[in-house]
Amino acid sequence: MRFFEDEDFRVLTALEMAMRNHDVAPTALVERIAQLPRGGCRKRLQDLLKRKFIHHENTAYDGYSMKYAAYDFLALRALSKRGTVTGAGSRIGCGKESDIILVQDENGNDCVMKLQRLGRCSFRSVSRNRDYKGNGKTRRGESWFYLSRLAAQKEFAFMKMLYDEGFPVPKPIDHNRHVVVMELVKGTLLNHIQDMAGHEHKVYERCLALMVRLAEHGLIHGDFNEFNIMITDDFRVIMIDFPQMVSTDHRNAVELFDRDVQNLANFFSRRFRVETLLHPSLEKDVERTAALDRQAFASGFFTKKQQMELEAMLEEEVDKEEDEEDEEDETNDDTQEATTETSVAVKSRHEDPAKEAVKEDNAGDEEDGGEEDDTDSMSETDTIAETKRQRLNQVRRDVKDNPNLVGNGVINMEYVKKRMKSVVKRSEDREFNRNMHRNSQKGRAKERIQRELKNTKDFSLFD
Template sequence: MKLDLTYMRSMTPDDFRVLTAVETGSRNHEIVPTPLIHQISYMRSLSGTNRCISDLAKIRLIQKMRNAKYDGYKLTYNGYDYLAMKSMLNRGTIVSVGTTIGVGKESDIYATSDATGIKKVLKIHRLGRTSFKTVKNNRDYLRNRSAGSWMYLSRLAANKEYQFMSTLKANGFFVPEPYDYSRHCVLMQWIDGYPMRSLREHYNVKGLYSELMKFIVKLANHGLIHCDFNEFNIIIVNDDVREKYGNDFIVIDFPQCISIEHVDAEFYFKRDVECIKRFFRKKLGYEPEADPIMVDTDGYGDGFKYTEPDFKRDVKRIANLDVQVEASGYSKKKKGDRDLEDAVEFMRKGADENDEDSFEVMGEGEVDDDDEYEYDSEYDSEEYDDEDQDSSDDGQKEAENLDEENERIIEALQYGVKELKMDKLGNYILEDGE
C-alpha cells in the first residue's frame, strides 16, 4: 500500500474531527457505531456527521463493514496516514511528501521536506503486510486481543523507534536525528549516502569493518543489541559530506533492539556480527585472519588482536540505555509493550539472511508502480480463518461479549442516557444496571 494524500487539501476541519472520532472509538470497538462517532466528534448535528462519514468513506479513509450487527465504520490505513500527516503538518515539521525511496518488510520510506526546504525522511511503519511471510503465518499472538490490530502495533513500533533514536543520538551514536513522530510515522534526518548493500569498494575496507564491529560492541556496552545489524540498515555516507556527519556510516532501523539482559542477547549479538562478516566476505572479498602476535584490542580485524567481537569477552556495561528506553528483556512489560514484543519477536527470528529482496531501495525520483504491496483479506478486515476462530472458545466468548457491549452502548446513546461514563483512555463504558 502506498501513501496517497490526494484528498488532503480538500478535507475540512469537520472531516478531520469525524476521522479522529473513528480513531478514538477504535480503541475498544472493532467497528465504531455511527452514534458513537457523532458523540465523540462533538459535531453540532447528526446530519453533518453523516455527511462527513459519507465523504470519508468515498475516499476510503474509513470503511463500512458488511454483515455487522449495527451501523458502524472502521479506520483504514489510508485514514491513519491522513491523521498522522495532519498532526505533523500542524506542528510544522513537514509540509510536503515526495517520492518513495525505499520499501521494507514492515515499513515504507518517503522523501519529504519542511517549510524551510530541508529534506527529511518519513518512515511509515506497516506491520502485518503479506510480504512479511513469518508474521503472516504466525498470527496466533494477535488472536483474541481486542487491542491487537496491526495499526496499533505499527504505532507502538514507531513510538519505540523514536525513543531509541532520540536516546542514541543524545548519547553520541551515529544514527539519524529524529525530528517528529505521529501514530505509525517517524520523521527523521535525511542522510546523504546509500545503503551498504550497494557497496562494492571502499577507500578503507579494513577500517570500515573494524568501526562497524566497534559500533556493535559500543551499543552493547550501553545496554542494547540492534538485532538487525546488516547491510540493509547501514547507510554509507558519501565521500564529499563525510566531515558533516563525522563518520563513514549511519545506522538505522531500531524497533527490534533488545537489552543485553535478554535471554537471547548473546545469540542476537553473534548474529549481528555474523551478518557483517558475511557481507564483507561475499561482497568486498575481505575476511580477517587471526594473528596471535597482535596486542591491539581497540578494534577488530587485521592489525588487531581479535578478528571479531565476543559477547562474553567484550561486552562490559557502561550505561543503562536499555533501562531508559524500556528495551525488551530488561524491564517488566506493560500490556502494549508485550503486544509489540510478540510482533517484533517474529521479525527477529524470521529474518532470512539470504533474501536480498527483503528490502528494496529506489533511486531518488524513482517510483515502483508495478510492484505495489497489497494487504491480504485477513489483514484488511482483522478477521481470521475458520480454523483459527474455532481454536479458541474463549475468543468466541470474548467476541460475543464485545458485540453485546457495543449494542448496549448504541442503545444507551439512542434512548435516553445523556452522559455515558468513560475510562481513563476515553473509552465509553456501561456499568451494571444501565
C-alpha cells in the same frame, strides 16, 4: 489535505478512537464520539468512503474501519500544524515494515518521513519477531495501527537517546502516531554498494566496533545487517532502523548478538571477499559501562515493576528473618523463666511448711490491700474522659475513611458531584450498550436469513 475540512478530520479522529476496541467501529459509536449535528457524521463517512480512506461493513452490524491512508492524513495534519512537515515528495524507500518518503520542513530543509506499515501480508508475524508491547506480550486483539504507533514511539525514543549519546544515527526531529521525521542522511545503503575502493576492512571493523559499543551501553540492535547500515562519502557508518532493539539482559541477548555478527561477516565475505573475519562475543569481549536500556525501556531489561517486586520480596525476607529472631528471643526468655520457676519451686520444697503458710497469708493480705487502693484511685472523672477520648478517635477515623466527608466532617460536595456524574454516565453507557447489542442481534438475524436464502435452491414465491 487542502480539500479536507475540519469536520472530516473530526470524524477520522472519532473513528480512530472507536477502533481502539473494535476491528470494525460501529457507526453509532463513531457518531457519539464525533458529536456532529444530526446526519453530519454519516455524510462525512460517505465522502471518506468514496475517496477510499475507510472501509464499510454491514454484516453483524453497520460499521466502518480505517485504512492506513486515513491514518497517514491524521499524522500529517498534526505534523503540518507544528511546522515539521510542509511538503511531501516521492517515496525513496519501501520495506516490509515501513515506507520512506522525502519531505520538507517550514525552512525548506529536506527531511525523511518514515511511516510504519505493520500488518502487511509480507510481515504479519510481527508479534513473534518484534517485542513492541514489552516483556514478551503478544498481539491479542490490538489493531495494526496501535502496533505501528508503538513501533514509531519506540524508534523515536531510541533514536533521540542514541543521538544525544553521540552514536552515528540520524537526527530525530518529530513524531506523531505511526510517523517518525528525521534528518536526511547523505549516504548510500550498504546493500547498494558494490565496491569500496580498498576500504572494506575499515568499514567492517567500524561496524563491529559500533555493535560492541552498543552492547557496552546495554543495547543490542537485533537486525544489524546491510539493509540497516548507511555508508557516507568518507566511509562513516550510520545506523538506521532500530525499533527492535533489546537489552543485553534479554534472555536471547547472546543469540541475537551472535546472529548480527555472523550476518555481517557473511555479507562482507560474500560481497567484498573479506578474508579476516572477526567474531566478538557478548560474554567475553563486552564490558558493560552504561545502562541505556533502562532509560529507553528496551525489551528484556529489568523494569520498574520488577524492581519494586524484587524490593518487596526482599523486605518480606527481612521481615521473616526479624520475626524468626523475635521468636527465638521469646523462646529464650520462656526457657529462662521456666528455669527460674523450677529453681524457686525446688527451693520452696526444702523450706519449712510453717514459714510457707506465713508467707502465703502475708501475700494474700498484700493483694487485698493493693486491689482496694487501685479501686479507690480510679475516679469517675478519669473514666468519663477516657470514654470521650475513645469516641472522638472513633469519629475521626470514620471521617477519615469516608470519602464523602472532608477532614472536619463537612460534606465533600466535589466528590459527591463526581460520583453522581459517574453513576449517570454508567447508566447511559449501559443503555447505549444495550441498544448496540440489540442492533447486533438484528444484524446477525439478517445475515442468517441472507445465508439461508443463498443456500436455498429452486426457491420461488409461488411454491
